[in-house]
Amino acid sequence: MTWSAADIPDQSGRVAVVTGANGGLGLEVARELARRGALVVMAARDQAKASSARASIGSQVPDAATELQPLDLASLASVREAAAAILAGHRRVDILVNNAGLMGIDERRTEDGFEMQLGVNHLGHFALTALLLPALLGSDGARVVSVTSTGRHFGRPLDPDNPHLHGNYDPWRAYGQSKLANLHFALELDRRFRAAGTPARSIVVHPGFTGTDLQARSARETGGRSQRFFSAAVRRVGMTPAQGALPLLRAATDPGAVGGALYTPRWVNWGPPVRRPLFGRSRSREAMATLWEVSERETGVGFDLAARR
Ligand SMILES: NC(=O)c1ccc[n+]([C@@H]2O[C@H](COP(=O)([O-])OP(=O)(O)OC[C@H]3O[C@@H](n4cnc5c(N)ncnc54)[C@H](OP(=O)(O)O)[C@@H]3O)[C@@H](O)[C@H]2O)c1
Numbered sequence: 682m683t684w685s686a687a688d689i690p691d692q693s694g695r696v697a698v699v700t701g702a703n704g705g706l707g708l709e710v711a712r713e714l715a716r717r718g719a720l721v722v723m724a725a726r727d728q729a730k731a732s733s734a735r736a737s738i739g740s741q742v743p744d745a746a747t748e749l750q751p752l753d754l755a756s757l758a759s760v761r762e763a764a765a766a767i768l769a770g771h772r773r774v775d776i777l778v779n780n781a782g783l784m785g786i787d788e789r790r791t792e793d794g795f796e797m798q799l800g801v802n803h804l805g806h807f808a809l810t811a812l813l814l815p816a817l818l819g820s821d822g823a824r825v826v827s828v829t830s831t832g833r834h835f836g837r838p839l840d841p842d843n844p845h846l847h848g849n850y851d852p853w854r855a856y857g858q859s860k861l862a863n864l865h866f867a868l869e870l871d872r873r874f875r876a877a878g879t880p881a882r883s884i885v886v887h888p889g890f891t892g893t894d895l896q897a898r899s900a901r902e903t904g905g906r907s908q909r910f911f912s913a914a915v916r917r918v919g920m921t922p923a924q925g926a927l928p929l930l931r932a933a934t935d936p937g938a939v940g941g942a943l944y945t946p947r948w949v950n951w952g953p954p955v956r957r958p959l960f961g962r963s964r965s966r967e968a969m970a971t972l973w974e975v976s977e978r979e980t981g982v983g984f985d986l987a988a989r990r
Contacts, residue, residue: 683953686713686927689934693718696771697933698813700724700752700806701781703731705893706828709926710778712738714933715745719776724752724763726781754781754805755791757980764812774816776933778826779806779863785852785899785908795979796845798852802859807866808980815988823881826932827867829860830887831949836861838968839975852903862972864943868959869969870984871941877986882940884932886954889946891925892916920951928954 697714701707702723715721715738725731731749738745750766753759767774782802791800810817810825817823836857846855867885874881892915899905900912919925928944931954938944943959946952962968977983 684927684931684935684955685953686923686930689713689717689930690936691718692934695719695775696722696773696816697776697778698722698724698750698767698774699778699780700754700809701726703727703734705895706888706891706922706926706929707778707780708734708737709922710780710929710933711747712742712745713926713930714776715747716742717934720746720748722748722750722767722771724750724767724781726751726753752781752809753792754801754809755795755797757793757805757808760805760808761812764809767813768816771816773819774813774823775820776824776826777810777813777817778828778929778933779810780826780828780929781806782828782859782895783898784830784832784856784895785905785911786902787852788850788855790845794845796850796855798855798859799844799862802856803862803866804976804980806863807976808982810870811980811982811984814985817881818879818986818988821880824933824938825867825870825881825883826929827863827870827883827885828888828929829863829867829885829943830856832856833860833864833963838865838962838965839972841971841975844975844979852899852905853907861968862976864963865965865969865972866976868941868964869973872969873984873986874940879986882938884938884940885943886928886932887943887945887949888925888928889952890915890919890950891922892919893922893925920946930954
């Protein structure tokens, strides 16, 4: 059976936080959740882009309930501020979609000195999720959705002695590492939710090859040959953002979506969202344990699964 946006159940009364909601897949996810009645907190970096994204949702979904929340995942101070504001405004968070990301860019550092792709794609989301736990655990069945990529296949597990790839940087190595981190984070988080006896689920998705700003931004920023190739290719053969958002929406809303599972397009990069098996090092407990230790060490944020309010 093909799952589509028409299968999203009523989300009235639910609070969703979507990172990177000012464009690409995040905007699609925010729009569809709002269309189904969720109150959507659009957590985004570029505020001009966020205002026009919000206005575009309002023009298509006149009764949409949306809020803008500034969030720069390349700054732990900004992550803390955003989490504090969300906790102050909402007793519960039912859906957290950790979507924002960067791909294949030249070497840069976050405000806290992290390698940029690891910092934005993984460490910022790790800290945000940990800080939002009191509200996630206040839900009667929260979903945390992490967004990986086929790039994880060429990523290596974090080296605890050099997670920021000092002296060893390559744009694709860094993207692969961050996207493998997204997968391992999601699986380990789900294991921890279950071990703590909470009803929350953590689910990981790959959207498929989708025409957003992801490839164009990396081509603009680097001018690299492979980046330009992907940017041109996605314009020709990529899925639309509405199609690419479906695995995220399924993980966030399908009552049957399974915690600790991976959802991707049926033909890896194209097609409707389906559950896919996970093999081999995708399930490495050792890599997940290392990821957790390094992430807590780097961010200074720990996971307290007793943090209900
Ligand atoms: N499109 C694909 O083919 C594809 C395939 C596999 C995986 N993915 C994953 O899908 C996710 C969404 O990407 P997309 O395709 O929608 O790309 P996109 O159109 O480039 O959107 C990326 C989003 O991330 C946000 N972002 C970047 N840096 C940020 C920061 N420091 N703090 C907060 N937000 C930040 C951007 O906001 P600003 O403009 O404000 O920076 C934007 O909203 C990413 O995790 C990506 O790895 C995409």
